[in-house]
Amino acid sequence: MSLCNIIKVWLKNKQIYFQLINALYDIFIAGQETTANTIIFSVIYALNYPEKLKKLYHELDKVIGSDRRITLADRNSLPYCNAFIYEVQRLVNLLPQNLPHKLTKDVEIRGYKIPKNTVILPQVSSVLYDEKAFPNPETFIPERFLDSEGQPKRIDEFIPFSLGKRQCLGESLAKMELYLIIANFFNQYKLESENGSLPSMKKVPGVTVQPHPFKCSLKKRY
Numbered sequence: 092m093s094l095c096n097i098i099k100v101w102l103k104n105k106q107i108y109f110q111l112i113n114a115l116y117d118i119f120i121a122g123q124e125t126t127a128n129t130i131i132f133s134v135i136y137a138l139n140y141p142e143k144l145k146k147l148y149h150e151l152d153k154v155i156g157s158d159r160r161i162t163l164a165d166r167n168s169l170p171y172c173n174a175f176i177y178e179v180q181r182l183v184n185l186l187p188q189n190l191p192h193k194l195t196k197d198v199e200i201r202g203y204k205i206p207k208n209t210v211i212l213p214q215v216s217s218v219l220y221d222e223k224a225f226p227n228p229e230t231f232i233p234e235r236f237l238d239s240e241g242q243p244k245r246i247d248e249f250i251p252f253s254l255g256k257r258q259c260l261g262e263s264l265a266k267m268e269l270y271l272i273i274a275n276f277f278n279q280y281k282l283e284s285e286n287g288s289l290p291s292m293k294k295v296p297g298v299t300v301q302p303h304p305f306k307c308s309l310k311k312r313y
């Protein structure tokens with residue numbers, strides 16, 4: 092092989108190497124703060140809505156009833172827990188601006204002409220806080236994701252991971268993490284506010300929203 096060909100192969104591999112580094116960096120950045128902040132907001136909402144927390148404990152006591160590890164096999168038996176997590180995700184509206192996308196062709200929406208190559212920022216927030224789909228959208232109401240029998244109710248407007256070809260790559264992983272961590276955390280610990288002071292539900296703006304620091308007390312339930 093000539094030196095020229097060796098350099099060509101090396102450059103090609105180097106490009107693949109950089110692509111791999113960038114892909115791993117994307118997954119690390121996109122996958123860390125997103126789930127962590129959602130989990131912290133589940134604690135904040137639970138403390139601010141003690142009657143919803145009580146319902147969550149009630150279901151965990153009825154269905155699990157011990158300190159055993161909750162697994163994916165329990166998921167369908169915990170509809171309130173799932174609804175609780177969905178409502179945390181809806182209300183926290185973690186990526187209020189979504190990510191920028193560039194149009195690959197001219198588009199017309201409701202009479203507005205948007206030319207090819209325009210960078211747009213889809214607004215998932217406008218859907219997650221849509222009053223028609225989610226009445227009283229500023230309030231934490233897990234029951235909106237349950238039917239009259241207490242079974243899961245699908246709401247098409249629930250799109251915290253966005254839609255389309257560029258929707259969240261980590262959706263399945265994130266859903267699994269949120270369920271396993273939140274279900275096990277609340278099953279293991281009794282959560283109480285410290286000295287009766289409730290954590291702020293206000294969000295610190297950023298690419299993903301951040302919680303304000305707070306204190307609370309945790310006691311083992313078993």
Ligand code: HEM
Nearest residue numbers: 121122125126129185186190252253257258259260261265
């Ligand atoms: C609660 C957790 C999460 C939420 C709410 C969330 C939400 C989102 C949203 C709204 C987008 C933008 C989609 C768009 O622009 O249309 C996105 C993109 C992305 N997410 Fe997530 N995400 C979460 C967790 C994760 C995890 C755990 C990973 C990976 C381990 C991940 C990887 C990505 C990647 C790579 C993209 C960019 C996809 C692309 O541009 O093609 N996310 N996510």
